[in-house]
Amino acid sequence: QVQLVQSGAEVKKPGASVKVSCKASGNTFTNFAMYWVRQAPGQRLEWMGWLNAANANTKYSQRFQGRVSITRDTSASTAYMELSSLRSEDTAVYYCASSDWGSYFFDIWGQGTRVTVSS
Amino acid sequence: QSALTQPASVSGSPGQSITISCTGTSGDVGGYNYVSWYQQHPGKAPKLLIYDVSNRPSGFSNRFSGSKSGNTASLTISGLQAEDEADYYCSSYTSSFSYVFGTGTKVTVL
Numbered sequence: 001q002v003q004l005v006q007s008g009a010e011v012k013k014p015g016a017s018v019k020v021s022c023k024a025s026g027n028t029f030t031n032f033a034m035y036w037v038r039q040a041p042g043q044r045l046e047w048m049g050w051l052n053a054a055n056a057n058t059k060y061s062q063r064f065q066g067r068v069s070i071t072r073d074t075s076a077s078t079a080y081m082e083l084s085s086l087r088s089e090d091t092a093v094y095y096c097a098s099s100d101w102g103s104y105f106f107d108i109w110g111q112g113t114r115v116t117v118s119s
Numbered sequence: 120q121s122a123l124t125q126p127a128s129v130s131g132s133p134g135q136s137i138t139i140s141c142t143g144t145s146g147d148v149g150g151y152n153y154v155s156w157y158q159q160h161p162g163k164a165p166k167l168l169i170y171d172v173s174n175r176p177s178g179f180s181n182r183f184s185g186s187k188s189g190n191t192a193s194l195t196i197s198g199l200q201a202e203d204e205a206d207y208y209c210s211s212y213t214s215s216f217s218y219v220f221g222t223g224t225k226v227t228v229l
Contacts, residue, residue, distance in 0.1 A: 035218070037165075044122060045157070045165065045208050047218040059216050062120065095164055104153035104212045105170040112164050 002026040004096055004110035011116045017084040020113045022096030029077040030054040032098045035106055036070060036081040040092040051079060052101060086117045123209055123221035130227040136197040139224045141209035142190060147219055149190035153212035156185055156194045160205045169194060204228045
């Protein structure tokens with residue numbers, strides 16, 4: 001049974017960066033596609049990007065291009081999402097999700113990480 | 120990439136069937152059989168309900184079914200139960216090798 005465990009809540013000032021981690025267990029990490037999705041308070045889900053855990057290839061939503069970076073550490077079975085130049089509109093719950101590479105859906109979800117951007 | 124269009128809310132009485140639509144374009148819903156649906160209860164992470172238009176993950180209730188016609192996908196919940204009250208989101212793979220979510224639908228059990 002695959003499980004994803006995310007890092008804890010963060011409070012950041014405008015202009016800062018945040019890095020959220022997502023540790024996978026229960027299957028071979030390099031078989032995964034890892035995704036990041038965020039949800040602002042009371043708003044819809046918003047896809048941010050994906051990472052091929054085998055070769056670290058990435059694809060980002062145009063909306064976040066230039067501000068987001070998704071990386072991984074295969075030895076730790078962990079994916080990371082870093083968002084820079086934070087503004088108040090980035091206050092949201094950030095979810096990681098995974099599926100087997102070659103699937104086109106978000107199979108397993110992490111518990112979410114709340115990021116608050118406030119001066 | 121614009122969000123897929125879903126009705127803001129749908130309601131039904133226990134035991135009834137309801138259908139949620141998800142409308143996109145030929146660059147997403149209409150172009151690929153990679154539509155998925157997610158259920159999200161308040162304060163919880165989303166959960167996969169349907170993948171590849173009409174497939175259910177193992178162990179998930181067969182009261183949930185999916186279909187697609189042209190640029191519109193649909194999720195049907197039959198035999199509506201109180202625990203089905205939640206937000207529902209569709210998602211599609213797109214022609215730009217990315218994904219897009221729907222605007223979300225709040226299901227209320229009367």
